[in-house]
Amino acid sequence: MTLAASALRALLSLGLAAALAAPMSQNALLRDDLWRSFNALPNTERPKLGLVLSAGSLRATTHVGVIYALENAGFRFDVVTGTSMGAVLGSLYAGGLPISKIWQEALKLHVGSGSNLDALSLIRLLLADKLLSSAPTERFIHEQLGDKRFEDLPRRFACVAMDLYTGEAIVFREGDVGLAVRASMNLPGVFQPVEYRHRYLVDGGVVDYIPVDAARLLKADWVLASVAEADYTHARPTSVLQSLEQVIDIRGSLLSREQRKQANFVIEPPVGDIGSMEANRIPEAIRKGVIAATRAAPKAQENLILFSMKELMRGWLPEAQ
Amino acid sequence: MKAVFLLACLCAAARAGWLSGEAASIDGPRQLFQAGRYEKVVGALGDGLLQKLRGADQQDGYYYLGLSYERLGRLDKALGVYQLGVKLFPRDINLLTQLAMLLHTSGLEEQAEPLFQKVLAIHPNNAAAHLGLAQIDHSLGFLDLSVAHYQKALETMGDNPAVWREYSEVSLDRRDYATAEQAARRALALSSDPDGMLDLARALRASGRLDQAIATLDLAAQRFPRRRDLSLARALWRLEEGRYDEALPLAQALLAAPDPPALAYWIRARVELKRDGYQAAVADLRSAAASEGDDSSFVAAASEKLLALLGAR
Numbered sequence: 001m002t003l004a005a006s007a008l009r010a011l012l013s014l015g016l017a018a019a020l021a022a023p024m025s026q027n028a029l030l031r032d033d034l035w036r037s038f039n040a041l042p043n044t045e046r047p048k049l050g051l052v053l054s055a056g057s058l059r060a061t062t063h064v065g066v067i068y069a070l071e072n073a074g075f076r077f078d079v080v081t082g083t084s085m086g087a088v089l090g091s092l093y094a095g096g097l098p099i100s101k102i103w104q105e106a107l108k109l110h111v112g113s114g115s116n117l118d119a120l121s122l123i124r125l126l127l128a129d130k131l132l133s134s135a136p137t138e139r140f141i142h143e144q145l146g147d148k149r150f151e152d153l154p155r156r157f158a159c160v161a162m163d164l165y166t167g168e169a170i171v172f173r174e175g176d177v178g179l180a181v182r183a184s185m186n187l188p189g190v191f192q193p194v195e196y197r198h199r200y201l202v203d204g205g206v207v208d209y210i211p212v213d214a215a216r217l218l219k220a221d222w223v224l225a226s227v228a229e230a231d232y233t234h235a236r237p238t239s240v241l242q243s244l245e246q247v248i249d250i251r252g253s254l255l256s257r258e259q260r261k262q263a264n265f266v267i268e269p270p271v272g273d274i275g276s277m278e279a280n281r282i283p284e285a286i287r288k289g290v291i292a293a294t295r296a297a298p299k300a301q302e303n304l305i306l307f308s309m310k311e312l313m314r315g316w317l318p319e320a321q
Numbered sequence: 322m323k324a325v326f327l328l329a330c331l332c333a334a335a336r337a338g339w340l341s342g343e344a345a346s347i348d349g350p351r352q353l354f355q356a357g358r359y360e361k362v363v364g365a366l367g368d369g370l371l372q373k374l375r376g377a378d379q380q381d382g383y384y385y386l387g388l389s390y391e392r393l394g395r396l397d398k399a400l401g402v403y404q405l406g407v408k409l410f411p412r413d414i415n416l417l418t419q420l421a422m423l424l425h426t427s428g429l430e431e432q433a434e435p436l437f438q439k440v441l442a443i444h445p446n447n448a449a450a451h452l453g454l455a456q457i458d459h460s461l462g463f464l465d466l467s468v469a470h471y472q473k474a475l476e477t478m479g480d481n482p483a484v485w486r487e488y489s490e491v492s493l494d495r496r497d498y499a500t501a502e503q504a505a506r507r508a509l510a511l512s513s514d515p516d517g518m519l520d521l522a523r524a525l526r527a528s529g530r531l532d533q534a535i536a537t538l539d540l541a542a543q544r545f546p547r548r549r550d551l552s553l554a555r556a557l558w559r560l561e562e563g564r565y566d567e568a569l570p571l572a573q574a575l576l577a578a579p580d581p582p583a584l585a586y587w588i589r590a591r592v593e594l595k596r597d598g599y600q601a602a603v604a605d606l607r608s609a610a611a612s613e614g615d616d617s618s619f620v621a622a623a624s625e626k627l628l629a630l631l632g633a634r
Contacts (some may be wrong), residue, residue: 313627
């Protein structure tokens, strides 16, 4: 036997496969059983599930990985909300695009995505104070979803922008999806505000980094938040764009502490060190999203099962309950 | 220039041991390894012989030394040997694979993965690397990639029931129930074992054939009575099918054994609720809720929740 073949036999005799097999634990057996029961409940008899996607610029592409893993784990969300990049990805997911397609699109993103950013427009911004246009974001959403309105989407969707004049969080849940997502992604100081019904709208990340409230507004009973927060303590911005993003990240982080508590479950992939403009690290961000959500999925299932125990035990409880 | 050339030849010759006359052989340690005398292998190779070996013999030396340490349970030593071996022989597939496997089984999947990828870059059809990557991708959540690697691994390892079982499990997670069932059956055709039977039962249940799934579990539990998970599943799935009268004695048998599992209390409690045995159900749920084992923490939490719904915390 050659060394290569004997190596293979040795590997198998070490029981690599056997080492990874183990009897199912009691927890796994019950979780599996109740999860099946949960997914067998008619839609009208189970809690509505909400998926919330935080802001985070290109770092927030990690949500793609999170959605991929949660779908594999059998989660079926009724409501999706998002801010900024979370709004872009959330609109595609709510619009029924397969996650494989969203993944492909996410890999194509770069710093200038969704804008008319190029050398000339940057010069105009710096010298003549002329803000960039984020109209390409709106076009991108229309290309992916058609000219859909919120009410046309297979899943209920909402996204959040900020009114530049009043500081209010504006929750979009009706009208043209493309325009709403564009407003949610509209980085202040770089892009022209989106004018809509007498409001001047910019990125919602400053006022609603993790839009849990918007999910509750859409009648989600149980909310899972995917959070792509920056570890801003290590960031060292070296450009105007990066400085602006740092400010939004700091503000977002302060806001998110309270917002996290409002979600039933939080998944936070370790993408804090990925810069908001580091397009070359998008594959890494997505990968980390898959891994984090895969590891969290059993606990998320347990959390949801416990939340839904009343619905699951309908028919088992005494009549008086 | 002539002098440089001559010097280069002398160095090569010395390395080959022609001039030193000290050429050592891996034959001895190899024979000791094949005889299972791992301590002797470590003694022989660790005593300076490894440094005297040359070329392919030295590569094999690192391999046998590392593997011997593994067999002796000295994984930290094995890790050091493999790491050094891989540094010296970065294209040695055996050393790369062993290092990757050790990292993988130690839970360091993200460090193991690039090593397996390196093996595949050298040898694209390497079954061990495909198997390692299949397992890593499955545990990290990359189910599609995992399936592709299992399929490659099975081209060479189609006679290994454990690999078919794992392929069944990842297919089940992907909700490809037909493939999961086929793979489970292939595994069982090679070796009838409890995990294979459980995999088949899960595939049957997932594709809507709960009756057949329960029958498979019943057979498995008869053949492997010490596997508590099989007995628990038999009882639990009968609840799902509404076969409460059958679930009850199964739960009671588990509860009569030493160290009864919390899940058996849960099952019995559910049957009692169906029969309007409120007090008995509450008592059982309290027992389940009091469970402190790591593997029953969720059972305890679910029981607490049900008690709260019954107004009986």
